[in-house]
Amino acid sequence: MSEKLSTIDLVNKNLARRYRREKRFRAYGIASIMFGLLCLVILFADIIGKGHSAFLQTYVRLNVELSAEALGISDINDPSQFVRANYDGVLRNALRERFPEVNKRREKRNLYGIISNGAGYQLRDLLEQNPQLINTRVDIWVLADDDYDTYYKSRSSDGSEAYTGRFSETQIGWIEALIADGVVEKRFNRTFFQAGDSREPEQAGIRGAMMGSLYTLIVTFVLSFPIGVAAAVYLEEYAHKNRFTDFIEVNINNLAAVPSIIFGLLGLAIFINFFSMPRSIPLVGGIVLTLMTLPTIIISSRAAIKAVPPSIREAALGIGASKMQVILHHVLPLAMPGMLTGAIIGMAQALGETAPLLLIGMVAFIVDVPGGITDPSTVLPVQIFLWSDSPERAFVERTSAAIMVLLGFLIVMNTLAVLLRRRLERRW
Amino acid sequence: MKKTLMIATLAATALGAQFATAARDYISVVGSSTVYPFSTVVAERFGKSTNYKTPKIESTGTGGGMKLFCQGVGVANPDITNASRRIKSSEFEMCQKNGVRDIIEVLIGYDGIVIGNSVESPQLDLTLKELFLALAAEVPNPDGSETLVKNPYKTWKDINPTLPNYKIEVLGPPPTSGTRDAFQELALEGGCDSIAWIKALKDSDKDLHKKVCRTVREDGPFIEAGENDNLIVQKLNANKRALGIFGFSFLDQNSDKIQGSLIGGNPPEFETIADGSYPVSRPLYFYVKKDHIGTIPGMQEYLAEFTSEAAFGEEGYLSEKGMIPLGDAERAKVANAVKTLQSMSM
Known part of the structure; x- marks a missing residue:
C-alpha cells in the first residue's frame, strides 16, 4: 500500500462531500424561489381575499308609487321637469310604506339611508326613458347604501354573524326584515367598471x-x-x-x-x-x-x-x-x-x-x-x-x-x- | 413606419399646445383637506343634477391652495380654494399683487375638534388650561414661579385632583395634519393664554410665546397615531384609558363607541360648536375668484348649490357628513352675499 493516495482515491474520498455541497447549492436556489413564491401567494391571497367582494353589489327591491303629484311632474313632455323632479321623495315614501312604524325624525333619516343617494338618479334615468311609467306602481331594484352592503356581504347565511359597524339594533332589524322578504340581492357590480370616482362607495368606479x-x-x-x-x-x-x-x-x-x-x-x-x-x-x-x-x-x-x-x-x-x-x-x-x-x-x-x-x-x-x-x-x-x-x-x-x-x-x-x-x- | 410615427408625434404636440390654451369648461377647486370631504360631496351632486361638468377638486392643504389660488387670473389658475381658516392678510396681499382683485369669501360652517375616549370609561370634564398642562412640552413651574420647566405631569390627577388617576395618554394626528394645527392653535394656545404671564409674552417676545404655547411634548404621553382618524377611534376601543383627538364627524359616526370630553363644561355637540361655546372649533371657508364667474361655466350654480339649504342647511347633506352648520341668521347672510357676489375686503 502506498502512503500517498492515488488521484482516484482522493476524488472518491471527497465525492460525497462534493455531492452534498452541490445539493446544498441547489437547495439555496430552490429556497429563494420558494420564498419569492410564498410572498406572491400571500400578497395575492390578501388582495383577492379583501377585494373579491367588491365585484358584487347589494341591491334592494322597492315597490315605488310613481305618482306625478309626488314627483312634481305636471307635463311629461317637458324634459326640464324630469331633471328637477323629486325622485328621492317617492323613494322615501316607498321606504316609509314598508316600515310604517318609523315616525321619529332622526329614525326616518336613518331609514332613508338604506338606499344609496344615487338611487334617485337611477330612477330619473328609468323615467326619462319610460315616461309612461308615471302614475303607476313599479318594483325597482335600487343600489343599497354602502353600510348595508357591507353588512349583507359579511352576513352568515342564517344571519347570526355579520359586521354591524355603527348600526343600531333598529337598523339591523330593518335590513333583516328586508332580507326575510327576499328583496335584497347581490348582483355583479357593473357600476365599478362603468362609473368614475364617487364619495359614496357604492357609486364609485374605476x-x-x-x-x-x-x-x-x-x-x-x-x-x-x-x-x-x-x-x-x-x-x-x-x-x-x-x-x-x-x-x-x-x-x-x-x-x-x-x-x-x-x-x-x-x-x-x-x-x-x-x-x-x-x-x-x-x-x-x-x-x-x-x-x-x-x-x-x-x-x-x-x-x-x-x-x-x-x-x-x-x-x-x-x-x-x-x-x-x-x-x-x-x-x-x-x-x-x-x-x-x-x-x-x-x-x-x-x-x-x-x-x-x-x-x-x-x-x-x-x-x-x-x-x-x-x-x-x-x-x-x-x-x-x-x-x-x-x-x-x-x-x-x-x-x-x-x-x-x-x-x-x-x-x-x-x-x-x-x-x-x-x-x-x-x-x- | 417611422415617418408616420414622427407625424403622429408632431400632430400630438401641436394638438396639445392648442388645447392647453383653450378655455376650461369645468370648475377647478384646490385647498384644505378638511373641507375636501364636504366640497367633493357638493361637487358630485352638482355634477349629477345639472348639465355642467363635475368640478375637479384637489386636496392641497389650506396654505398650498392659497398659493395656487393667488397665482393670478386666467383659466390656468384654480377658481376656488377651500380653507380651514380665514385668509391671511399676507395671502390677500399676494392675491392683490398678482391681479386677483375681487375675491368672494364664503363661510360654510364649522368643524369641531373632539378630545374623546371610549364610552366604557368615565366622561372627562377638562379645561383648555388642563389640556395645555397635560400636553405641552414645557409648562410653568408647579411651584408658582414664572419659569418654564419640562412637563413633569404623568397622570391626569397630577394636574387636577378631581380628574381620574390615569396615565396621560393622548392619541393625536401628526404635524402634517390640519387637525393637529388647529388643535395646537385653539386648544393648546387657548389654554396657554389662560396663564397671565405667558400671555404677556405675546407682546414682548412673540416667537417665544408661539414656541411655548404650540410645542407638543415628545416624552411619551402624546402619541402620534397617523392621519387616519378611523385608526384613532379603533385604538380608543382597545385602550379604554386613552384619549384621542379627532374631527367631530368621527364622533358623530361612532357615537356608540366613543364620547367627547367636555371642554370648560361644554360638550362637543352640534349646538355648542355652532354657537361657539365649545372652544375647539374652527370656521370653514372657501374663496372664489370673481373674475372667473362668467368665464368658467357653472360657477354661480355651484355656489348656489353649496349655499342651498339642502346642502349647508340645518338638515342638509353636509351636516350628515359631519359639518357643523351655521346659525339661521348667518346662513341667510352668507346665501345673500353669494347671490349678490359681494367681494371681500381686508
Missing part, C-alpha cells in the same frame, strides 16, 4: 382612472417610442465612438436610475409653471412619464439594433443600398420585436407610476370619465392611493379590487412582451 391611465399611456407611447428609437438608431448606426458619445451613454444610463419623483418636480416646474399648461391632465402626465420611460426604450432599442448581425448591413450596402435604406429596410424591421418588447416593459412601468403624477395634480377628486388627453383625470395607482385613504369601510374592498384590475393589466402587458419576444425574435 372607469375614470382606467381611461386616465389609457390616455396617459397613449401620450407616453406616442412621444417616447419614436424619440427613443431615433436616439438609439443614431447612437448605434451613425455616432462615432468618442468621449462625447460616451458621455451621452453614461447619462442615459444614469437617467434610468433617477427616482421618478424628480421627473414630477421637473414637470411641475417646466410644463405647469413655465408653459402654464393645466394641472391634472393626461397630456402633462404623459410627457412626464415619457421622460421617465425614454432611457428604458433607448437602452433596449440599442440592444436590439446591436443584435442585428453586421453581415446583413454589409450585404445591403454591397448591393448598393444607402445607409438610410439599410436602416429603414433591414435593421429596423429586424430589431422591431426587441424594441417593442422594451417599449411594452417601459409602458408597464409607466402604468404603475404614482409619485411624479402626484406633483402635477393628477391626484384629485374627478367624477366625470375623461374623454381626451386634456380632460382632468387620475390614473389607476393614484385612484388606489385615494381610496386607501378614505374613511368609509366599503372602500377597503374597492381598493383591493382596483389593485386586482391594475395587476391584471400589468400581467397582460408583461405576457405580451414575453410572447412578442418569443414569436418574432429571430436568432442568428
